[in-house]
Amino acid sequence: MSVRMRFAVACAGVFLVLGVVVVAVVYFVVRQSLEYRNGLLTPSHIQVQVPAQYGPGWFERFSQQYEVARKRADQVRAVYQADTLGNVRLWGAVGVLGGAGLAFGLGWRAAGWVVRPLRSVNDTAQRVLLAQDLKQRIGFEGPRDEIKELADTFDTMHTRLARSFDGQRRFVANAAHELRTPLTINRTLVDVAVRRPDATDDVKRLGESLLLVNARHERLIDGLLALAEGEQAVLDRRPFDLTDVAEHVLDQAAGEAAGREVTIHRLLDSAPTAGEAVLVERLVQNLVENAVRHNHPKGEVWVTTRGRADRVELVVANTGLQVPPYEIETIFEPFRRLHGDRLRSDRGSGLGLSIVRVIAEAHDGTVVARPRDEGGLTITVELPADPSVT
Numbered sequence: 001m002s003v004r005m006r007f008a009v010a011c012a013g014v015f016l017v018l019g020v021v022v023v024a025v026v027y028f029v030v031r032q033s034l035e036y037r038n039g040l041l042t043p044s045h046i047q048v049q050v051p052a053q054y055g056p057g058w059f060e061r062f063s064q065q066y067e068v069a070r071k072r073a074d075q076v077r078a079v080y081q082a083d084t085l086g087n088v089r090l091w092g093a094v095g096v097l098g099g100a101g102l103a104f105g106l107g108w109r110a111a112g113w114v115v116r117p118l119r120s121v122n123d124t125a126q127r128v129l130l131a132q133d134l135k136q137r138i139g140f141e142g143p144r145d146e147i148k149e150l151a152d153t154f155d156t157m158h159t160r161l162a163r164s165f166d167g168q169r170r171f172v173a174n175a176a177h178e179l180r181t182p183l184t185i186n187r188t189l190v191d192v193a194v195r196r197p198d199a200t201d202d203v204k205r206l207g208e209s210l211l212l213v214n215a216r217h218e219r220l221i222d223g224l225l226a227l228a229e230g231e232q233a234v235l236d237r238r239p240f241d242l243t244d245v246a247e248h249v250l251d252q253a254a255g256e257a258a259g260r261e262v263t264i265h266r267l268l269d270s271a272p273t274a275g276e277a278v279l280v281e282r283l284v285q286n287l288v289e290n291a292v293r294h295n296h297p298k299g300e301v302w303v304t305t306r307g308r309a310d311r312v313e314l315v316v317a318n319t320g321l322q323v324p325p326y327e328i329e330t331i332f333e334p335f336r337r338l339h340g341d342r343l344r345s346d347r348g349s350g351l352g353l354s355i356v357r358v359i360a361e362a363h364d365g366t367v368v369a370r371p372r373d374e375g376g377l378t379i380t381v382e383l384p385a386d387p388s389v390t
Helices: 003-033 064-131 146-194 201-230 242-259 277-293 352-362
Strands: 045-047 058-060 238-241 263-268 272-275 300-308 311-318 366-371 377-384
Touching (some): 003 064, 064 146, 238 277, 242 263, 242 277, 242 300, 242 311, 272 277, 272 377, 277 300, 277 311, 277 352, 277 377, 352 366, 352 377
Parallel strands (some): 263 300
Antiparallel strands (some): 045 058, 238 272, 300 311, 311 377, 366 377
16 A cells, blocks of 8 residues: 555544544443432332322332332333433444544545655656756755655765766776777787788787787677676667667678678568667677677578567577577676687677676666577567657
């Protein structure tokens, strides 16, 4: 139940309990008041109005006439007591139930009045989040109560998150510069040494090996940086068509696919979405590269984009070796490779699908992988649709 409902139910429950207690007390008091009393029904004599020919106008105690009158009075008292107690029970129950219903309604209204400032804080917080601007704050103005403290706590948390995101962005940018610069220098020096006219064959072979190692390290660093960037929430969401991104990536991968004798089939329908197009391009690129590299010679790759209700889908399927179902979840772990490819640097750094997952989750999407019966994988990525893209 919501807070408002719990408050209303609590009010009705309290009134119901107190009402039952009050009715019970009234019931026993009335019952006690209507009980038989010796002093009331056993006087020494009863004065009555009778004709003069029948004697004096009173009856002696324990006479026949007295006993008849006493029994009649006792019967009247019993009937009156039963009717009165029945009315107390009936109208007491009606009053308690009606009061409980009234207390529920008043409690519901009062709870709405109490939580109205909290609703205002919540609406403001949602506007801040939807605006995707970490610089905005709730700035709740009101008395120093629990709601004011909650709003201030949220603003404080928002400020710390903003500082944390800024620090992380600066760290990623600095790390990218500091890590890529020496690798670029190494690649340049090795390339110059290999291309020298007096370079021996051993130097050329060594240089080629160093270039391969350097390229692997560059891919590894790029993957780690993409992984760090993908784990951040995507704040600057801009509309784009997933089909355009897929076509661009497939055009770039055509050369590698031709060199590996892998045929790529395209079925690209419009798939409008919103987010960081560069990160989504990296997501598609990783999926296509995995599908091409982890494939048989003369294998096939199928890439499909389509819109479905409020979601868009990217499906990448490929032929290849059989993948056990129990290995499906582990392929999304960093540095995880299948089929003994741990030393095969030409197939990547082992971060491809990890990057795919974090980028999809940063865009409020999902990634699902399924093994194909003929071998290989079918990976489906779902992202929120954006109808504004035409």
